[in-house]
Amino acid sequence: MTIGREVYAEKSLLSSSSPAINNQALRQHISSNDDGLIGLSGTSLLKINVSENSVLKDSKDQNDHFREDVNNNISHRAFNTNDNSITFYQSVTVDNDSDSIKKTIKIKNAVLENASSSMATPVRLSFQLMTHAEPAEMVIATIKSLLAIKATDDEILIVDNNHTEIALYEPLAKFCAELNERLNVHFYHIDAVAGFKAGALNLALGLMDPRCTYVVVVDSDYQALPQARRSIAAAIANYPNHALLQFPQFYRDADRVDVHSELNHYFNHHLYRPFNRQRALSTGTYAVIRRTALLRLGGWSGASITEDAQMGVLMHRHGLCSQFIPQVIATGILPNTLSDLMSQRRRWIYGNMQVLNSYFSIRPLSSQLAVAINDDAINTDVTNNNEVSKLTTPLNKIPLNLLQSDGIGERLAYMRAHLSQLSAWINLTxxxxxxxxxxxxxxxxxxxxxxxxxxxxxxxxxxxxxxxxxxxxxxxxxxxxxxxxxxxxQVNSNYTxxxxxxxxxxxxxxxxxxxxxxxWLPVLWGRDKPFICTPKQEDSRxxxxxxxxxxxxxxxxxxxxxxxxxxxxxxxxxxxxxxxxxxxxxxxxxxxxxxxxxxxxYAYTEPKVYTIAAQSITPINTTQNSAFIITKTSDITKFEDKKTVNS
Structure with a gap:
């Protein structure tokens, strides 16, 4: 079928579960911008320019993935491609012309009348896996472990990126496409995305269901344990106003006990200490992040190759709180070779020093923009050529940990925690x-x-x-x-x-x-270092x-x-x-x-056989589920000014 701009937009917006929207509002929304759909995300204007000849092979896919988050006034599509084409079983052209991006939409207050009830919405999670030429068997095992613990309304997004090896991602696409659509699993492949893992995470942030309230970052090898979903929900209930909840990394390799102990020393001792636990930076996998807080920060920053630590510092400098949750809810595998282990450690050291090097250049949000971080703190009226933000929630109604006016003592405590965590792998010898x-x-x-x-x-x-x-x-x-x-x-009661x-x-x-x-020394004279993904596949040895x-x-x-x-x-x-x-x-x-x-x-061992640590989910053959292949793009731009830390 062929869908024109108006029908496309109506389907997209009506699927966002916002009863305040009616056809009249939709037509006003569309007519205010002839070039396409534009939405507001933090400080970034994001635009999708939809062709009149957009062809969909499955209109359900469009309803599921081309939504606009009207409740939060945030565009669900958060990327553009420098005039390249993206294929999601349909042709979508995304334009980033600076003049057209300045155009905005006028959204009536009636469209946002239900926004104040967003805090009462049940917790919905978006489990997001960024993969890069990973063994399909390992990723599928991880997906199955998530299927065994996810709630019905949770989603699983897999974004395979920055490689062109069809043999590696095709089995993943097939597996996801054969799953029952009610399981809400969506696979995407993109040949090239700028910004390394941060770029892929920003792409996932744009692709995710806007009804999901939290993002859960999952490494491709980390299999969820049966209690994972319950532990995440309990942590959110215990820390409802925190933007970041970080669970520990843990490993299931039985033959590398010493490597496991050395790596887990960071969580067992370093991050476990109270002054770090209450001011935890993200360490990547099983970071539970409030979606609106991440969007209001402008998405993931690509200023460091350790995008997780960078994001944690940004959140703290912008008045948001975090907490380390010392509960093991998933297990991963260690690097396969000593060379991979060394490469991984170099990346951590280099990236953390990049964060430290730019630490004092990170500007905290102004008090008014900090208020806007709250889900129900902003009601935006945007006209065709200018943007006016009207704050409807008084300052005294914002939780203290969202709008902080800390004294010098608390600021020094945060600096101590940041220095402690960022320098954990660094020494001054x-x-x-x-x-x-x-x-x-x-x-x-x-x-x-x-x-x-x-x-x-x-x-x-x-x-x-x-x-x-x-x-x-x-x-x-x-x-x-x-x-x-x-x-x-905690994992083994007999461990001594x-x-x-x-x-x-x-x-x-x-x-x-x-x-x-x-x-880390080259960071001091501004040298960039590429992001090197830790390989999970084993070569013949x-x-x-x-x-x-x-x-x-x-x-x-x-x-x-x-x-x-x-x-x-x-x-x-x-x-x-x-x-x-x-x-x-x-x-x-x-x-x-x-x-x-x-x-x-790291002595010679037989090649690993990937096992599933949780209940297996049998794929159900259905009609084509969402497995989208982005066939050609050289640069997926993400949120505005992504290469800086002040985005």
């Missing part, structure tokens, strides 16, 4: 490592050239270097020693923390020493190739520096220093022990 390199180069040059220099004075700075190393080692050992591993005990487990987790952490010290790959992936700078230092200050050297010799040998032994621990965790 980089300056000592660089000094160590310089000292060894000078000593080597002096020895080779027979320079008339008192060589004994050249080794004096090494005492400073090893003091810095010792402070780092003791500080990290103290943290792991005090890790009571409450999440492990031990000294050996803590020491092995600490030793494994020392493999990331150089990364935490040096890999042998014991020999695994061993060789582990040797290559392991950071070796500190081991080499300390071996050279041990030789330079050994008893056979004219620069002999017992204290420095012991220090160098100690660091060498620690690094070798750390390598042994991580090699044991």
């Amino acid at each position: 980089g300056i000592f490592i660089l000094l160590h390199v310089c000292i060894l180069l000078i000593i080597t040059g002096a020895l080779l050239t027979d320079a008339s220099i008192n060589l004994s004075t050249l080794i004096m700075p090494l005492y400073v270097v090893y003091t810095g190393y010792a402070l780092f080692l003791i500080r990290r050992l103290w943290a792991y020693w005090h890790d009571r591993e409450p999440l492990n005990q 923390p031990s000294v050996n487990k803590r020491l092995r987790a600490w030793a494994l952490h020392l493999n990331f020493w150089e990364l935490g010290a040096l890999s 042998t014991r020999r190739t695994v061993w060789a790959a582990n040797i290559v992936a392991l950071p070796k700078l500190l081991l080499m520096l300390n071996i050279i230092t041990a030789v330079v200050v050994s008893p056979l050297s004219p620069l002999y220093s017992p204290a420095l010799f012991i220090c160098a040998i100690t660091v060498c032994l620690l690094k070798l022990w750390a390598a042994k621990v991580i090699f044991a965790n």
Whole structure:
């Protein structure tokens, strides 16, 4: 069938469950803009220009996915494509011409008369999976685990993005299309989306059902446990005015216990502390985010490759609250190889430093815009060429945690929590490592050239270097020693923390020493780093190739520096220093022990078989469900000014 602009808009708006809309209002809405549909989202004007020749193969798909959220005055379609075409089984052209985007819609107050009741709406969740060339079996297992726990009105969105391997996403599209439409599962593939994962999340934000009140970000490998939906609903009930509720990450790999302990130390100890728990930043998967708060912030920011942490800081600076919920409700898998683990850690370190580097440039919202974050705080009257926002809720009716006027003490507490969480993978021994390199180069040059220099004075700075190393080692050992591993005990009542487990987790952490010290330095001079998705598929490997790959992936700078230092200050050297010799040998032994621990965790194993941790859902063959393929676009733009942190 062919649907013209007016019929299209009427179907879209009437499907948004807003009884205040009538045909008269719709026609006024359409006639006020001849170029298409425009909506307001925070500070961003978002437009969809619908062709008269839009052809739909399934009109149901249109009703489900081309809605305008009239209750919240937010366009359901939140993207444009720089004059490229998008195919969703129909031709939609989205225009981002700066003049036309300035056009707006006039929406009568009658259209929004039911907005004040939005807070009474039952909680509806939008589970959102961003996938990138993932094994289809693994993603399908994750989808099935969500189907086993979701409520009837919840939806599951899968946005497969930034690759063109049909063999990887076609099985996903087929699986989703064969599911009963009442399960509300929607699959999308797009070959290229700008902004890495943040861009895909913004696309999902535009595609989601506007009746869903919360977004739940789910990594493609994280299978929900049976209690997940109940725990999320309980957390929302306990913290009804919080914009972000973060659940912990947890892993189900039985053969990588030490890696699991090292990674989960962040949640077991670091984020578990009260001053961090009450001011938690997002860590990605199983972040439960209030949709309206995210939209009012302008969507996900692409200013950092750790978009989750960036979003958490933005929320806090804009007066919104968050909470860490220490309940394990899903489990994922660890990186398959040591190289992937190192790459993942580099991304976390680099992205968090990007957030820190721009921390003081984030401007908090003005008080009036902060008020608008509340679901029922805004009633917008927009004319053809100008926008006027009329706040209908007095300031004294807004919850305190949505409009904060905190004193210096609370602001410092937030800064402390942000610094603590963002620097969790970072250490400041980089300056000592660089000094160590310089000292060894000078000593080597002096020895080779027979320079008339008192060589004994050249080794004096090494005492400073090893003091810095010792402070780092003791500080990290103290943290792991005090890790009571409450999440492990929650999952397994028979689990008992031990000294050996803590020491092995600490030793494994020392493999990331150089990364935490040096890999963030390019941020300081503004260098960008691409987002590298952690692969989930395993290549064919042998014991020999695994061993060789582990040797290559392991950071070796500190081991080499300390071996050279041990030789330079050994008893056979004219620069002999017992204290420095012991220090160098100690660091060498620690690094070798750390390598042994991580090699044991990443030894050769048989390829993984993906299993389902929850009740299986049998697909039901029906008519074509929503599995949309965006066949060509080079740049999906998202919310206005996405590359900045002040969007």
